Amino acid sequence: MMSWQMITVLESIAKIERMFRRFREMIDTDESIPPELRVSLHATLDERLLVAKERLFNSVGKQNGATAMPISHRGTTRSD
Numbered sequence: 703m704m705s706w707q708m709i710t711v712l713e714s715i716a717k718i719e720r721m722f723r724r725f726r727e728m729i730d731t732d733e734s735i736p737p738e739l740r741v742s743l744h745a746t747l748d749e750r751l752l753v754a755k756e757r758l759f760n761s762v763g764k765q766n767g768a769t770a771m772p773i774s775h776r777g778t779t780r781s782d
Contacts, residue, residue: 705762707762708762711758711759711761711762714758715754715755715758718751718754718755719751722747722750722751725747726744726747729743729744729747
């Protein structure tokens with residue numbers, strides 16, 4: 703059985719992913735945004751989504767007395 707903290711984190715991640723999906727839809731449907739800027743905006747969203755997920759998982763790890771494992775990004779491990 704999952705802890706209530708982990709369930710809360712997973713629900714938060716689902717909400718964040720829906721929000722990011724809406725941003726992507728807006729970027730893709732706005733004809734005033736040039737294609738090269740769209741690529742850059744999507745890359746930025748990808749990075750920010752990974753950071754948001756990492757922060758949520760780390761918050762649960764710290765509450766449980768452990769530090770969560772950093773999320774790997776492009777083959778490397780993130781460290782702040």
